[in-house]
Amino acid sequence: MSAFLPEPSFRHDSPARLGVLLINLGTPAAPTARALRPYLKQFLSDRRVVELPRWLWALILNGVILNVRPRKSAEKYASIWTPQGSPLLVNTCSQAEGLASRLAGEHVVVEFAMRYGQPSVEQGVQKLRAQGVERLLLLPLYPQYAASSSGSALDAAFAALMKLRNMPEVRTVRHYHDHPAYIAALAAQVEAHWRQHGRGEKLLMSFHGVPRYTLDKGDPYPCECHKTGRLLAEALGLAASDYVVCFQSRFGRTEWVKPYTSDVLRELGRQKVGKLDVICPGFAADCLETLEEIAMEGKETFLTAGGGEYRYIPCLNDSAPWLEALASICREQLAGWRPANADLSARKARAQAMGAKA
Numbered sequence: 265m266s267a268f269l270p271e272p273s274f275r276h277d278s279p280a281r282l283g284v285l286l287i288n289l290g291t292p293a294a295p296t297a298r299a300l301r302p303y304l305k306q307f308l309s310d311r312r313v314v315e316l317p318r319w320l321w322a323l324i325l326n327g328v329i330l331n332v333r334p335r336k337s338a339e340k341y342a343s344i345w346t347p348q349g350s351p352l353l354v355n356t357c358s359q360a361e362g363l364a365s366r367l368a369g370e371h372v373v374v375e376f377a378m379r380y381g382q383p384s385v386e387q388g389v390q391k392l393r394a395q396g397v398e399r400l401l402l403l404p405l406y407p408q409y410a411a412s413s414s415g416s417a418l419d420a421a422f423a424a425l426m427k428l429r430n431m432p433e434v435r436t437v438r439h440y441h442d443h444p445a446y447i448a449a450l451a452a453q454v455e456a457h458w459r460q461h462g463r464g465e466k467l468l469m470s471f472h473g474v475p476r477y478t479l480d481k482g483d484p485y486p487c488e489c490h491k492t493g494r495l496l497a498e499a500l501g502l503a504a505s506d507y508v509v510c511f512q513s514r515f516g517r518t519e520w521v522k523p524y525t526s527d528v529l530r531e532l533g534r535q536k537v538g539k540l541d542v543i544c545p546g547f548a549a550d551c552l553e554t555l556e557e558i559a560m561e562g563k564e565t566f567l568t569a570g571g572g573e574y575r576y577i578p579c580l581n582d583s584a585p586w587l588e589a590l591a592s593i594c595r596e597q598l599a600g601w602r603p604a605n606a607d608l609s610a611r612k613a614r615a616q617a618m619g620a621k622a
């Protein structure tokens with residue numbers, strides 16, 4: 265039997281179609297310990313995510329984490345689950361729909377996939393191939409590059425491509441942390457919040473953390489987070505003392521990049537900050553880490569420490585400025601591929617002209 269997947273039967277002489285695959289992290293199928301276990305096993309077995317020696321990590325993961333964490337995480341997921349499902353899945357799906365409708369007139373098809381869980385990256389690649397996509401843009405939805413997020417998403421896409429006999433041409437967006445359209449969409453999100461609720465005393469920007477050793481080994485992630493923070497502050501006209509960049513979601517016992525969001529929230533509470541605005545610029549879509557850890561737990565930490573009002577600003581989700589930004593990021597990458605399409609339309613026009621003569 266062939267090692268390669270059968271090719272979909274589309275016409276090879278039709279115009280080369282462009283495709284975009286949006287890739288996000290993934291989410292369990294249900295907010296239950298039963299669904300969390302395989303999801304966490306897949307996620308935490310990724311060697312891009314945990315870099316401990318394999319044998320040691322297998323002992324810790326199977327012996328401790330997978331016996332304890334699924335139940336605890338399931339409770340957290342249950343607190344944010346919507347009637348349509350996991351917020352991350354719902355938001356990513358509507359981003360894909362919004363992007364597809366913006367690019368539909370440009371012969372570009374869009375699918376989304378999840379690095380862990382469903383719909384898988386392999387399914388995403390196959391769906392695009394089945395629609396005749398010969399030029400494929402891979403777009404991990406993480407604005408800042410980390411080996412454990414964007415790197416791993418691209419690994420999964422390349423692994424899926426390895427199984428194809430007839431590979432498409434491929435481009436990747438490895439990050440967009442300083443893209444003007446992304447920064448403008450974030451600024452628009454904060455400004456809309458300010459218009460509704462008034463301006464807070466400080467803007468806290470919380471990014472997902474990574475282990476400190478990844479920075480020491482050359483991962484650019486924390487630097488990209490700081491750059492996003494600085495550019496957003498500039499776009500909003502904030503002074504250095506008006507905002508703070510910090511890192512959330514610490515996992516395990518090793519040191520992660522600092523300052524930790526929980527420590528900063530406690531400190532700002534102690535300082536009796538009256539109105540704190542909180543945004544998570546590193547998450548394109550609201551999810552467990554933003555809705556539970558930041559909007560709920562973070563609020564409690566701040567208020568318990570003596571803080572005043574805690575105002576969580578939603579992620580970009582399917583806001584119009586963000587979908588426009590996403591479409592621009594795609595168009596820039598797809599641009600170099602267009603001349604070939606133009607050739608094809610010229611060929612089509614010639615064929616039509618010849619048809620008209622006949």
Ligand SMILES: C=CC1=C(C)c2cc3[nH]c(cc4nc(cc5[nH]c(cc1n2)c(C)c5CCC(=O)O)C(CCC(=O)O)=C4C)c(C)c3C=C
Nearest residue numbers: 289290291292313337352410412413472474515551552553
């Ligand atoms: C084990 C270490 C982890 C690293 C490294 C890590 C990096 C990382 N993660 C995201 C984005 C998300 N992570 C989410 C959940 C989540 N993250 C970890 C661990 C690491 N992440 C765990 C164990 C979990 C599962 C939930 C839990 O049990 O607490 C999510 C939310 C998913 C959802 O369904 O809502 C996102 C998004 C980035 C961007 C990143 C590196 C920069």
Ligand SMILES: [Fe+2]
Nearest residue numbers: 289472513553
């Ligand atoms: Fe994570």
Ligand SMILES: [Fe+2]
Nearest residue numbers: 513552553557
């Ligand atoms: Fe978390």
